[in-house]
Amino acid sequence: MSEHTEILSATAAAAGERWRPSLRFLAVWRRHFLVWRKLLWSAIIGNFGEPLFYLLALGYGLGRFVGELEGLPYLVFLASGTVCSSAMMAAAFEATFSAYTRLDYQQTWMAMLTAPLAVEDVVLGEVVWAATKASFAAVPILLVAALLGLTAGWGALWVVPLVLLTALCFAALAMCVTVVARSYDYFTYLITLLLTPMMLLSGVFFPLSELPAALQGVVWLLPLAHAVALIRPLMTGGELGHVLLHLAVLAGYTVVAFGLAVRLARRRLMS
Amino acid sequence: MPQAVVEVSGLVKRYGERNVVDGVDLTIEPGECFGLLGPNGAGKTTTLRMLLGLTPPSGGQIRVLGHPIPAEARIMRTRVGVVPQFDNLDPDFTVRENLATYGSYFGLRGRELERRIEQLLEFAQLADRGDAPIQTLSGGMKRRLTLARALINRPELLVLDEPTTGLDPQARQHIWERLRRLLGDGRSLILTTHYMEEAERLCDRIAIIDHGRVQACDSPRGLIRTHIEPHVVELHGAVDPTWLAGAQSASGVRLERVGETVFLYGFEREPLLALADAAGTEYLYRPANLEDVFLKLTGRELRD
Numbered sequence: 209m210s211e212h213t214e215i216l217s218a219t220a221a222a223a224g225e226r227w228r229p230s231l232r233f234l235a236v237w238r239r240h241f242l243v244w245r246k247l248l249w250s251a252i253i254g255n256f257g258e259p260l261f262y263l264l265a266l267g268y269g270l271g272r273f274v275g276e277l278e279g280l281p282y283l284v285f286l287a288s289g290t291v292c293s294s295a296m297m298a299a300a301f302e303a304t305f306s307a308y309t310r311l312d313y314q315q316t317w318m319a320m321l322t323a324p325l326a327v328e329d330v331v332l333g334e335v336v337w338a339a340t341k342a343s344f345a346a347v348p349i350l351l352v353a354a355l356l357g358l359t360a361g362w363g364a365l366w367v368v369p370l371v372l373l374t375a376l377c378f379a380a381l382a383m384c385v386t387v388v389a390r391s392y393d394y395f396t397y398l399i400t401l402l403l404t405p406m407m408l409l410s411g412v413f414f415p416l417s418e419l420p421a422a423l424q425g426v427v428w429l430l431p432l433a434h435a436v437a438l439i440r441p442l443m444t445g446g447e448l449g450h451v452l453l454h455l456a457v458l459a460g461y462t463v464v465a466f467g468l469a470v471r472l473a474r475r476r477l478m479s
Numbered sequence: 480m481p482q483a484v485v486e487v488s489g490l491v492k493r494y495g496e497r498n499v500v501d502g503v504d505l506t507i508e509p510g511e512c513f514g515l516l517g518p519n520g521a522g523k524t525t526t527l528r529m530l531l532g533l534t535p536p537s538g539g540q541i542r543v544l545g546h547p548i549p550a551e552a553r554i555m556r557t558r559v560g561v562v563p564q565f566d567n568l569d570p571d572f573t574v575r576e577n578l579a580t581y582g583s584y585f586g587l588r589g590r591e592l593e594r595r596i597e598q599l600l601e602f603a604q605l606a607d608r609g610d611a612p613i614q615t616l617s618g619g620m621k622r623r624l625t626l627a628r629a630l631i632n633r634p635e636l637l638v639l640d641e642p643t644t645g646l647d648p649q650a651r652q653h654i655w656e657r658l659r660r661l662l663g664d665g666r667s668l669i670l671t672t673h674y675m676e677e678a679e680r681l682c683d684r685i686a687i688i689d690h691g692r693v694q695a696c697d698s699p700r701g702l703i704r705t706h707i708e709p710h711v712v713e714l715h716g717a718v719d720p721t722w723l724a725g726a727q728s729a730s731g732v733r734l735e736r737v738g739e740t741v742f743l744y745g746f747e748r749e750p751l752l753a754l755a756d757a758a759g760t761e762y763l764y765r766p767a768n769l770e771d772v773f774l775k776l777t778g779r780e781l782r783d
Contacts, residue, residue, distance in 0.1 A: 225532065225549050225550060225551070225552050225553055232586075235583045235584050235586070236584075238580075238583060239569075239580050239583070242572075242576070242580065243569075243571040243572070246571060247571070314567065314569070314570060315563075315565065315567035316567065316569060318563065318567055319563070319567040319568075319569075319581070320584055321533060322531065322533070322556065322561035322563065323556060323581065323584035323585055324553045324554070324556040324557045324584065324585060325553075325584055326553055477533075478533060478534050478535070479494075479534060
């Protein structure tokens, strides 16, 4: 008998719906965009204002004592780092606290799943949206840096797609935590234990080369250092190296994290 | 003969060692209002979730509107409307924005969607509240909006999980009247409910589910006719123990006690009333109803 039911459940699982990439996730993205537009000012102040204040205060204040790092005035060094860290943090916050509110408290995901949307569409919509919102935060910092004369020419425009990739990467990683979270406390662990140390050690505030060799090795296994390694030279006119490697790490993390987030989301929502 | 709206056979859902749904067979015909009744934990909501493709079955076959489920669940859901048990309206949007956004999940847009929204606001009697934020709506209005939202894609089948739980009698009547209108338009309905009166008034057929199985399935009248004695007396308050002992052994009378209340069931009215008169307490005589059938088939112990 148990063998018989095993076979039945195997067939049923095999008959599960196949997902093919489609543009349906745009409806999910659009819903989040429309809400964001309604709450525009608080979003702008939180996501763009805060890193900008840090940049200016630390860059001018601390910069006077620091002088130059890697041949760059500290404000210039920090501006490129801040673009990366704000992309990471804004994406992670949206993909955790806000996405979890929609998943759990508001049951927005469930409403979407009773419409003709699949879990993949909902998770993809969330990740792309979080990356979009993070770009709305990080790209204006690039703009301000350019207006202050802290960037080196039009090559800095390449930063825009890289900000999007960085934000996609961290949105997908954060989503893996969101879909297993049972409360908002989970995100405090993620941010305090993983993202904040990553931000402090990945070359945002001071050069990676200042770290002990072993720690450098660990930091290079994480994605943020690769984002900094691409974005800083593009913003400051420095020399780019290992471009494909850095891109591959960011893209690899994004794809693997997205796949994992979908699996975990299915387990939570569809069991 | 037209194709069945829902065809389910041998449906099983297993969590760990426990079969929450344990071999359910159902056929729902077009234009029918079909009720799923059962105590909490009987497997009603799990059955609905499997029908909608929101969780894969552990065994059995499902077809909804001709689509094999879960293989074609997403396509099937373009033709189905869902009213969930708990409101999940978008709190950041107005009434109209809620309908528009939900419509966008179906790929609906433009003039056609706008026209549909105006019709639905009319239908839900929310035409003057189109721009109101969700937080300002009463419970009944929210429920009506959730129902309107489920109709955005002109569904052939509407699935409602406890559509009137927590509503006041006026709001409930309102929802019933609208559901009847939808049935009049030829749509099919599946609903779960804990309100026997709701099931009795709305449903053409009812399946009483318990322990993951269909215990009985028939029209409300059919269920009452086949499963319960037609005459009922309820005695409230303390009764004389000698009378009780006599009543328990009286022929042609079935007796049940729930706390202070005694229920007498019988096929003949006169002997039942004579027995009740002799008890010396207040009593109520009434014809048997669906609740009597429900309690007989699913027992009287509490389910939490």
